[in-house]
Amino acid sequence: MNIERQLCTFFLQGLFFGVEVERVQEVIRYQEMTRVPLAPAVIAGLINLRGQIVTAIDLRQQLGLSARTSEELPMNVVIRRDDGPISLLVDEIGDVVEVDEHLFEHPPDTLDGQRREFIRGVYKLKEQLLLLLDSEKAMSVVGNRPA
């Protein structure tokens, strides 16, 4: 019997990512953001989520992808956490996908260092490869300051 897993999927610079659906609190469209000066570069800013202040993390920055242009407004994938939710900024939201565990494979060795850290593995779907994001890692911030 195959163990199935539901992933909430999204796109980042053409790459197809997924996080476990039970970790996702909600998905919302672009929210106005307040920048936090001097904060690490991966922190895009703060958003007001129905009265709650949520830190937004720019996944493109975190994964070392190229920055979004100013016209491209990111979407928020809000991840549930014990100490308050955190939003991950993505380009576009995909469907909720059910995946078979036997399609899972550990990240290929060719994946470069920085990205590899954040990816737990790959699901070999028919159409496309689905990268399983390590959301805990993705929300971690090393105390570096912007360059």
Place this chain on the structure above:
Amino acid sequence: MDPNQPANQLTNTMDGMDEVIKEFLVESNEGLDRFDRDLIALEKDKTSRELLDSIFRAVHTIKGTGGVLGYEKLVSISHVGESVLSKMRDGVLLLSPEIATVLLAMADSLRRILEQIALNGNEGDGDCSRVVQKLSELLKDVRPSADQPARDRVGDSPVQAKDRNSPPRLGEILVSAEHCGADDVRVAVQLQEEGDPRPVGEILVSKRVVAPLAIAEALKAQIEHHDITSNTIRVDVALLDKVMNLVGELVLARNQVLQFTGTQEDSGFLSTAQRLNLITTELQEGVMKTRMQPIGNVWSKLPRIVRDLSVGCGKRVEVQMEGTETELDKTIIEAIKDPLTHIIRNAVDHGIEMPDVRVARGKSPDGRLMLRAFHEGGQVNIEISDDGDGIATEKLKAKAVAKGIITAEHAARMSEREVLNLVFAPGLSTVEQVSNISGRGVGMDVVKTNIEKIGGTVDVQSTSGQGTLLKIKIPLTLAIIPALVVTSGGERFAIPQVSLVELVRCEGEQAGHSIEDVHGASVYRLRGNLLPLVYLNRELHISTAQGAAQSVNIVVLQAGDRQFGLVVDDINDTEEIVVKPLSKQLKGVSCFAGATIMGDGRVALILDVLGLAQMARVVSELREKSLAEHGAKSTDNLDARESWLLFRIGSGGRMAMPLSLVSRLEEFPVSQVERSTGQEVIQYREQIMPLIRLAQAFGHGAVADSELLQVIVYSSHGRSVGLIVNEILDIVDQQVAVQHIHDAGALRGTAVIQQHVTDLLDVPALLAEQHLSSEGVVA
């Protein structure tokens, strides 16, 4: 079989017992706190029956409820304690410091057991025999005729035997609540009379007549009888916090609604919004009040600490409290607990002298420790004073130099107040002998940091040999605070109002002149002193708004005991904001204290003034010091920014003189003017003060005297001269560009002040001209 066994088994099986135990723990701990307090009060007022009864009741309740719940150790300790106390009530035993110490030790043992119960659910394996033995020893000294302490008969205690307002007996309560029949109680009492050592409650439980829960309730009812007036309920703090958060949200929603009122004309909507506004404000106040606690809650533990300390080092200290009812937010109460304890420890350990030293110095052998709390201007002031040794400033300075905290040169220049504030410097302890009580090098600096963390300030005053006074100022609440909203680089920032000193705005041209550069640091001349400037845009690496700034906005802020000016693009408004913490990803950014949601729904960051100052290095003491000195020199310079007194002489002449030369402005009735050797004089402060009519001196022609003469009093070398003017116009704070004129006589020149040409009066020159040189003012 152990009679307690069944109760214990039931504890594990019955639902709701956990609640009972939890409540028992809370109540017992409160009872013990009251026990400490009352016992210490009883030491002062040995005859107070009321205090003794209260002490007795606390122990009795623990014994009773503890017995029902099957806690043997609690019972065995409190049983002996009760025996001692009942001897005291009978007047056979009189409270001595030794007895008090043993009783307090008993309370501590009970606390330890309660702690164990809270942690592990059992009494732990700690040995309590020593306390029991010590208590028993107290009993030995008493005549053996005194019999065994009274066992609980039907809910009976020695209190009730004498007290007419005695609470109902346990059996009565059980019967009336229909937990058991009157016959069951009678049987139990009879068993007791036949020699069963257990209290009635236990007998009933062991016979399975009544559930332990019912007994616990009955005991509680019995206790509550003592306190019928209590109209209170217990609420979980977490729930209060939640309600507080919701009110915070409501305040934000209200702010958003109010923003719409500006664009709406619908009168129905406007009045509804108005009502929403009022109700929200009241609700906010109400909820804040639920979180308020009297400061006495923290203070009540202090007498016990003081007693332990003073007994430990052989001192005698009396604690006095004023304003115990002063209320503070719960989070703040929590935050000041440790700093207060530390200050008290310090005062007893270092401040108050040994009794013999005190007597030799002509003081009462009992040291006095005074705690005062009061509200003032939206803040709570706490003052802690002692009449002890005070702080030896010379010693403190030497120590600070030896430890490399300041240089010797710096020490020589320091003011008394600055020296005293060295006690808050990290790594400094003035006591040569490090005691085990305090003075371990981490002390007052931690106190200061903790108080500043909650937006408070602490100041110290001391007279050597006379005592020390510590003043703490803290905000009432942390959750909702008034803040100034500023804009910089297109972003809004909130600055907590407590740090705000004043706002300065320099317009156009003037801005360029008034901000100067001292060794790469920008400074602003504020009333003759140099104020270090911090540019928010630069500190935060954000871009400045486009276009050359027409004006410079300076927010003068207080960081610790230093001030600095924060230059921002724009100053918006003050607003009540709800402080929300930042996520842990942002904890590394020290210049923000949190974030808040503004009326338009956007997030704004709250600046941490102290963090910002540290980041910009304006709180380095030496630098500011040298700047201040530098500033003092440059005020002699004429074109320095100064305050000017503007006045009119004659019918149209505008004149100004530096405000610093004006000692007073007075009005005199014309009738008081007298003459002496051709000079108009007036009697002023037991001197004869010569008067000069400026209009005449400058040939502006006399204007008809009004009833009252406007006089500027100029004082120099203890002598005064009165300058009669026609009208005082204004005081302006401005940098003036002086145009020197030839043959100006008693004028320094002219300048443009408030768009008018104004003559600048040279007072010493005028006096010389009038043969009234300041030294030679004739009386």
